[in-house]
Amino acid sequence: MDGVETHVFSTDGSFPNSRLPVLIYRAALAADAEAMIRAFAANVWIDGIFPYHHFHSIAHEALGIAAGSVDVLRGGPSGRPVRLDAGDVVVIPAGVAHRNVDQRGTLRVVGAYPGGADYDLCRGLPEAFAAAARAAEAVSPMVTDPVDGGAGRLAHAWASPTVSS
Secondary structure (H helix, E strand, O other): OOOEEEEEEOOOOOOOOEEEEEEEEOOOOOOOHHHHHHHHOOOEEEEOOOOOOEEOOOOOEEEEEEEEEEEEEEOOOOOEEEEEEOOOEEEEOOOOOEEEEEEEEEEEEEEEOHHHOOOOOEOOOHHHHHHHHHHHHHOOOOOOOOOOOOOHHHHHHHHOOOOOO
């Protein structure tokens, strides 16, 4: 897909992950927190990325790197790392594990849950796996693209998910 990287992660028994791909938009927005807040527009927070594996089972998540850079491991302990730099935006489907494994400079992340969705914080506990996987699968892929607005490239990628790197 033009200008967007897509990555799919299968379940590993601890983290549900998703059939929907993680989308990475390189240098998509100005490396400016205020510009990212305006683009994301709903339920926005400014912080970092947790240094432990976690996922959200009831919401997708958009992260914009406003300053610094970060290596994010996606998909759980056996997943793949990706470096995100200022101006990059990543959309993480519900259920996909992610964690900060290294950062450079003063990291500033603008995050949002599309449509102002509520969210939860799951850590991959075995006793919660089945319920979390069902909840993540039930989250609608019909969300506004945080970079393109409207349906955008996100709708295209999530309409017919495929694996690519």
